[in-house]
Amino acid sequence: MPVPWPEGGPWVLATTSASVDWQRAAAALAAASTVRAAALVFGSAERPGELLLGELATVLEAGDAAADPLSVDEAAAVVRTLARTHGLVLVVGVPGLLVPAGRAGWTPMDLAVAVSAPVVVVTGTGPDAANHASLALGAVAAHGLAAAVITVGDLPGDAAPAAVPAADAGAAGEPGPGDAAEQPVPEHEAGMPVTPAGRVPAGALPDDHAVAARRWLHPLLHASAGRPKGDTPPPAPQPLPPPATTSGKRVVLLLAGVFVSLSLVVCGLAFCQPAGQTDMSLEQVEVTAGPEGFVRPEPEPGDLARPGAAPGPDAGAASARPVAEICPQHRGRVTPARPDRATTRRVNAAWQRIEDWLAAHAPAGRRSLAPPAAAQTVDAAQRRMSVAFPADLVASLRRHDGVRPRSAGFALPPFYLPMPVADLPAEWLMLCGVLAEVFDAPESTWWDRAFVPFASSGDGGNLLVDQRPGRRGRVGEFFNEEGVSFDGWPGSVAELLERTADSLETGRPYAGRYRPRVTADGALDWDIV
Structure with missing residues (x-):
C-alpha cells in the first residue's frame, strides 16, 4: 500500500x-x-x-x-x-x-x-x-x-x-x-x-x-504545508478571552514573520539536560533576521498591554527582551505540587481503565506507556520552569512518564503523545523564547509562561495546562500558527483521562469528533468523524 x-x-x-x-x-x-x-x-x-x-x-x-x-x-x-x-x-x-x-x-x-x-x-x-x-x-x-x-x-x-x-x-x-x-x-x-x-x-x-x-x-x-516564506507583516494579534468568556471562542494568531534566532533553539534544548550530562553541540551557521519590510504591527485598542514597548514610530524596533526576563528559570520559591490521595486515586483509576482497554484491544499502545517518573524529577521540572504543575498532572506523570521514545502506540485524542517530564522544560522554554524574541513582552496572546505543555502532536502543536491565577489546571490546545484555544477541552488533566477512557470503553467519539480505532499493528489511533 x-x-x-x-x-x-x-x-x-x-x-x-x-x-x-x-x-x-x-x-x-x-x-x-x-x-x-x-x-x-x-x-x-x-x-x-x-x-x-x-x-x-x-x-x-x-x-x-x-x-x-x-x-x-x-x-x-x-x-x-x-x-x-x-x-x-x-x-x-x-x-x-x-x-x-x-x-x-x-x-x-x-x-x-x-x-x-x-x-x-x-x-x-x-x-x-x-x-x-x-x-x-x-x-x-x-x-x-x-x-x-x-x-x-x-x-x-x-x-x-x-x-x-x-x-x-x-x-x-x-x-x-x-x-x-x-x-x-x-x-x-x-x-x-x-x-x-x-x-x-x-x-x-x-x-x-x-x-x-x-x-x-x-x-x-514541492513542500507547501506549514510556515510560508514570509514577505508580509503579520496581522495584529487578538487578545486571549477572559476566564469567564473562553467557552466557544478560539484564539487565532497567524505567526507570519516569526524568525526565531538559533540561540533560542540551542538554549531551549540545552536547558533540559540533567546535571552531569554533556550539553548538545550545535553550530549556528546562518539565520536570516526576518522578511524584508517586516514591521511590528501597532497594537489595536483591544489588545493586551505590552510592557516595555514604548509608544511611537520606533516602538517596533526595540530589541527583544532576554528569555530569562520573560520566562525566568528557578525564580522564587516554587513549591512543587504533590497530589493528595483523592487526586492520585482519581488519576490512577482513569489510567487503569485506559490500560485495561489497551491491553485487551491495542497491545502496542499498552506497551508504549512509559514507567512512572521519579518524584524528584517532577519536582525539579517545576522548580526549573518556576511554575507549579497541577496536582493531577503530577499524578499522571507518576503513573506514566509519557510514552516510550520512538513509540506512537498511544495518543490522547486526537493525536497528542504524552511527553516525558524531562521534555517539558525544553518545550516550555522554546515557546517562551519565541514569546521573548517576537512579541517583546511577558504577556502575549500566543503563549504564556504559566502554560505547561504535557503532550505533543509532533507537528508544532501540544496540549497544555493553564496555570495562570484563576485558571489553574484547565487543559488547552496550542499550535504555532494559531496560538492557544481552550474551546472544547476539559477543565483538568484528570477529566481528560476520564473522557478518554469513556470513549475507549464505549466506542463513542471523544467530544463527538474523534473515534478510537486500533491499527493493524495493535496501536491506538483516532479517526475524525
Missing part, C-alpha cells in the same frame, strides 16, 4: 556517498518549496555554500561527533524544535543513510524512524548510482517509510533534467504510476527499483533557481 508523502515537516535527505553534491539537492528542495526551510546537517566536512545559504532560513551543523555527540532522542528534539518555526526541515546525513551519526552509533535511518520522516535518497549519475540507491531504498522499505530518489550530476545522452511527470508517493521499493511513464531512461537509472522523483543537473545555475527547481523535482517534493 502506498505511503503518503507529507507536504512539509521533517524530511531526511541522505546521500549514497560522500562525493554526491548534497548541497545542490538540498538547495533545490528548499527553492522548490513555498515554505520557510531549515537544514540540520550531520557528518559533512563541507561547509554550507552560498547557494544553500541563499535558499534556507536556518542551517545547523551538528558538532564533531567525536567530541560531543547527540543521542538520537536529542537529535529528534532538535528536528521537532526547528519544525515549529519552519515548514520544511531537511535532516541531512552525509555520507549515507546507514552511517553512524551520533552517540551510541545511531544513523540517519534511526532518526527518520524517530521523527516519522520520509527519506530522500540523493545519488549521483555514475555507473554505481542504481546499486547505491537500491541499497538505501531497501533500508527504508524495511522500516515502512516513504522514500524518493533524486539524482545530482551530469545527465548522459539526451536525458531531460525534468522530473517524472506523474508519480504517487509510496513506500520505498513500490513503483508508482510514474514509473511507467514513456520517457528515455538514462543508463545509470536502468537498475533502480523506482524512477527518480528529481533530476538536478550539474553545471551553471539558471537565473531563476526556484522556477528551475520546481521543473527538476516532482510536485510531491
